[in-house]
Amino acid sequence: MIDTHSHLFDEAFQLDIKDCIERCREVNINKVILVGFSHQTNQQAFELAQEYPLFYPTAGLHPSEASKNYKEDLLYLEEFIKKHKIYAIGECGLDYHYGKDNIHEQKKLFQGQIELAIQYQLPLIIHMREATQDTFDILKEYKGKIRGVMHCYSGSKEMAEEFIKLGFYISLGGPVTFKNAKEAKRIAEEIDLKSLLIETDCPYLAPVPYRGNRNESSYVLEVAKQIATLRGMSVQQIEEITEQNAIKLFSLEEKI
Numbered sequence: 001m002i003d004t005h006s007h008l009f010d011e012a013f014q015l016d017i018k019d020c021i022e023r024c025r026e027v028n029i030n031k032v033i034l035v036g037f038s039h040q041t042n043q044q045a046f047e048l049a050q051e052y053p054l055f056y057p058t059a060g061l062h063p064s065e066a067s068k069n070y071k072e073d074l075l076y077l078e079e080f081i082k083k084h085k086i087y088a089i090g091e092c093g094l095d096y097h098y099g100k101d102n103i104h105e106q107k108k109l110f111q112g113q114i115e116l117a118i119q120y121q122l123p124l125i126i127h128m129r130e131a132t133q134d135t136f137d138i139l140k141e142y143k144g145k146i147r148g149v150m151h152c153y154s155g156s157k158e159m160a161e162e163f164i165k166l167g168f169y170i171s172l173g174g175p176v177t178f179k180n181a182k183e184a185k186r187i188a189e190e191i192d193l194k195s196l197l198i199e200t201d202c203p204y205l206a207p208v209p210y211r212g213n214r215n216e217s218s219y220v221l222e223v224a225k226q227i228a229t230l231r232g233m234s235v236q237q238i239e240e241i242t243e244q245n246a247i248k249l250f251s252l253e254e255k256i
């Protein structure tokens with residue numbers, strides 16, 4: 001099983017990262033994607049992945065990093081990508097939850113990373129919050145040239161199908177286990193399994209029965225269990241299918 005979105009480099013894991021890794025082994029997790037979101041966390045993800053073979057790092061700039069310095073930031077990111085083996089660009093995207101004051105910079109930073117993904121032939125990890133239409137419109141312009149994943153997807157099933165048509169996987173996390181998450185459950189039940197990934201987004205968004213606590217990669221098992229229940233399949237089947245999908249998207253056999 002693979003957790004396709006984790007931030008185990010976060011200080012929340014400083015004291016017990018080895019225990020977290022051990023718990024991953026106990027539930028049969030053999031790969032974890034460590035997702036960077038700023039210059040500092042890109043470096044942290046890379047360093048942790050050097051230390052532990054379980055980890056596969058990415059590098060990206062989250063929309064909360066968007067500022068007037070986006071051009072310099074993109075150049076710095078490109079230098080990082082050239083020098084470090086990473087498995088995806090992201091997380092990147094659009095986030096209007098805290099307002100649209102910097103919408104221009106957010107879009108520029110996002111588009112710049114899409115262009116890097118094309119140039120360096122890497123998949124994209126997309127963060128999208130309260131910005132579905134703009135995210136879709138931007139990605140659509142690059143149709144046929146990009147692939148990736150809509151991380152911790154929380155939109156409608158209909159839009160999920162549209163993102164799949166653009167070459168994206170749909171990744172479900174802890175919220176699919178929440179009682180009131182009707183749409184996420186519908187997506188888990190109905191979308192083509194070929195397009196499904198699972199993740200934790202730890203340390204955030206812990207699934208039931210850990211809701212409200214620190215999340216960690218081993219809890220991705222709860223996400224797999226929920227999807228298996230909804231689809232009337234075995235957990236093992238969901239684990240295997242989503243693992244193969246992740247290996248394909250991120251070219252995971254290649255770690256040397």
Ligand code: NI
Pocket residue numbers: 005007035091201
């Ligand atoms: Ni994240």
